[in-house]
Amino acid sequence: MTGSTQVPYLLRAARGEVLDRPPVWMMRQAGRYMKVYRDLRDKYPSFRERSENPEIAIEISLQPFRAFKPDGVILFSDILTPLPGVGIPFDIIESRGPIIDPPIRSLEQIKQLHEFNPDESVPFIRPILETLRREVGNEATVLGFVGAPWTLAAYAIEGKSSKDYTIIKGMAFSEPEMLHTFLGKLADAIAIYVRHQIDCGAQVIQMFDSWAGHLSPQDYDTFALPYQQRVVQQVKQTHPDTPLILYINGSAGILERMGQSGVDIVSVDWTVDMAEARRRLGPDIGVQGNVDPCALFGSKPFIRDRILDTIRKAGNRGHILNLGHGILPGTPEENAAYFFEVGKQADQLLVRA
Template sequence: MLLIIFYLDPLLVKAARGDPVSRPPAWMMRQAGRYMAVYRKLAEKHSSFRERSETTDLIVEISLQPWEAFRPDGVIIFSDILTPLPAFGVPFDIEEVRGPVIQSPIRSEDDLKALHPIDLEKLHFVGESLKILRQEVGGHAAVLGFVGAPWTIATYIVEGGTTRTYTTIKSMCHTAPNLLRTLLSHLTKAISEYIIYQVESGAHCIQIFDSWGGQLPPDMWEQWSKPYITEYEINALKHLLFSTLTVTVASLNA
C-alpha cells in the first residue's frame, strides 16, 4: 500500500507529512465491513457487493459507519480496487465464493483492443460520494480514496480473478513482456486519471494497494511494479501542481 498525500489539515495528513502532531493518527484497513453489525444488517438488504460499492447513498452510509462508531482519523471510501475496470473496457463480476471474476481476461494483442481511455463519468458515484464524505467529516478526519497498483490490477485482468500462484501473469513477464508492458502502461494512465478525479472530488489522500506485489521477487518487483507506481505519483503531481509528496509503501507477502 502506498499513500499519496494532497491536502494539509487533518491529523492523519499532518503526521504523514512529518509535521509535529499531538498523537499518532489511527485508522484501519478494511475499516468498514463485516465486523460491524450495522454493516451486516445493511448487507442483508443489499446483498450485491457491487450495489453497495457503486451506489452513492450506500457508499456514503457504509463509509461513515466506522466514523460514527469510533471516530478514526481517516474515513475511507467504501469501494474496491476493481471498481474502475468497466470504465476502461474490462467488465467484471464479484461472486460470493469465487470473488472477482473477469470473463474475458487479457492475454494477447487482440485482447488489448478491448481497452479504451477511462470514462470517468461511469465512476460518478465515486466522485459524488467523496464530495459528500468531505462535507460530513469536515476537517475532523482525512477522507481517503484508493486505487490498486498497476501490477496488482493486471493480475486480476490477466488471470481472470484471484489465484494461488499467479502463474499466467508471471509467465507473461518472460514470454510476452511487451504485451504486459502495454497493459501496465494502459492501466497506469487510466488509474492516474482516476487518482486525480478522486482528489479533485474531495479525497485528502489516496491509498495505492499493491496487494499482489509480494508475489514477485524483489528484482522483478523493481521491474514490473515499482516504475508504474512511481508514474502514478509523477502524473498526479504534474496535473495537481503540488510540489511535495509523502508516501508510505506496503505490499501483502512482501
Template structure:
C-alpha cells in the same frame, strides 16, 4: 437538498440510511494546507503533531454487524456503486470508533469497467472477470479513461458527499489499486494463489504485461486525480498482490508504474499526500525504499524497528500491527500497539493494521485500538521521561565512579 431514508432488512436487522443527494460538479475541491486541517492529513504531509493518527484498512468492512446487514442483502457492486449505500458503509466505522481517516467504500477493481473490463464479485469467492486479458489485441481494444465523471459518476458523488459529512473532523481517504495488482486481476480473471496466468505471461511474453501496465498507469493517473477533485485529501495506492512478486520482479513490474502515478499526481496536486502500501512489501524493503510516495504502508511480517532502520528518516510510515492481534485480550492489544508506536517514534507515523481488519474481529477491540492511538501522545511522553530518568541515573553512576 433532499433527504430520504433507504431501508434495508436482513435477518431481522433494519438499517436506516440518511442520504443526501448532492449535485455532481466538475469544480475541484481545494485542499490547501491550514492549521485546521485534520490530523492524519497533516502527519501525511510531514508536519509535527501531538499524537499518532489512526485509521484501519478495510475499515468500511466485514467485521461490523451493521455492515453485514447490507452485505447479506445487496451484491457487492450494488453496494459500492450506489452512493446512498456506499456513503452509509463508509461512515459506519467512523461513527462507531472515530478513527482519524475515513476510507470511502469501494473496490480496487472499480475503474476496470470504464476501461472495458467487466467484473463481478461473487460472495465467498471474490472477484471474477469472465474475459481475462491475455492478448495484445485485447489490450489495444481497451478504452481510455477520458471522462471519469461520465463513466464512474458514483465515485464523485460518494467522495464529495463524504467530504461534506465528515466536515473536517477526519481525513477523507481515496484509494486506487496499483497497475500491477489490477493487471494481475485482469489477466488471472480471479484471485489465484500462484498468480499463474499472469506470471506465465511475465516469463514468456513480458511485453504483453508491460503494455497492460502502461495502459492502466495512464488511466489510474486520471482516476487518482478524479478522486482528489471529488474531495479525497489523501490517496492510498494499494498493491494488494505485491506478495506474488520477487524483489526483482517488484522492481520491474510494480514499483516503477506506481511511482509514475505518484509523480504525475504530485505535479498537479502537490497538496495531496500519497500512501503506497504493498502487501508483502516488507519482504523487499530495500526495493520499496525506492517509492516516491509520501508515506510507506507496511505489512506486519517485519518489525517496525527494522522498517524504520531500513527506510530511513526521510520516509513517513504507516502500519503495522498484525490484524490478528485484534482477536487478543486488551492487554495483548495494548502491548503490541505500544511496541509499534514506540518503535515508529512520535512523528511521521500513521497507526494501522498491517493489511486489513479480519472478518470476525471483535468490534470492541477495534474501538480499543483506535483509543490507544488517541493516547499515543501520552505513551511517547512516558517513554521520553523514562529515557531521561535512565540517562540521569547513568550519569550519577558515572559521577560516583569517578
C-alpha cells in the same frame, strides 16, 4: 465540528509534522466485522451495488466513523472499480471474490482498451467523496484508494484471485512486451482515477499493490515499480501536495524498493519490525501500520502493549497508526473500538508506561 481552518490530524501526519500521537484508522474498517455492515449487506447482497450506489457507499464509509471516530475515513469501494471504464468488465461474487470473464490474454484485447473517463464510467465517486468531506468536516481526513497496475493486471489476466500467479507470470516471462503495454495503459488510467478522486475531495490516496509481494525483487523492479512510479509522477505533476501511501502485503523483501516509488508514506505489514522498517526506508518517508490484525483477537492488555510498541518504534513524525493489513471478519467490535481508543490516548499511555 472543528473550526474550518484546522487541518485534519491525519493530513498533518501525512505531511510530516511532529505530533503528540499518531493519527489512527484501519484498512477495511468499514466491513464484515461490524454488525451494522452485515445487516446492510443482507439488505443489499451485491457488492457492486453497495460500492457504486452513493447513498449506500456513503453510509458504509461512515459506519466506523460514527462508531469509533477514526482520524481517517476511507471511501468504500474496490480496487477493480475503474476497470469497466477502460473496457474490462468484472463481477464480485460473495463467496468467490472478483471474476473477470473473459480474462485479458491477448494483445488484441489490450489494443481494444480505451482511455479512462471517470465522470462517465464512475459517476458515483464524486457524490460519495463530496458528501464524505461534508459529513466529517475536519474531524477526519478523507482517503481515496486505487489498485496499482501490477495488481489490477494480475486480476485481469488471471481472471480471478490466485495463489501462484502462473498466468500473469507466464506472460511476464514469455511475452513481456505485451504485459508492459497493458501495464502502461493501466498506469495511465489509474493516474487519471487518482486525480479524479482528489478533485472530488479525497485528501490522501492509498495505492494497493496487493499482489506485488509475490514478485521476486528483480521482477518487482521490472513489472511493478516502474508503473507505480508512472502513476505517482503523473499525479504529482498536477496534485503535488496530496500525500500518497503505498501498501503491499508480504513486502518485507522489497521494502526499500517501495520507498523508490515516489510515494510519501509506505504502509508496512506486520512481518517487519517497525523500527527496522524506519531504518530501511530512511528519514524522508513516512510509515503506516503495522499491528498484526490477529492481535485484535488478544486481550486488551496485549492489544495495548502491541500498539504502544509500534508507536514507540515509529517515532512521533510521519507515522499513521494502522493494522498491517485489513481488519479481519470476526474481530470483536469492542477490540476494534479499543484499538482506536489506545491510539488516541497514546501520548498519555506512553508517559505512564
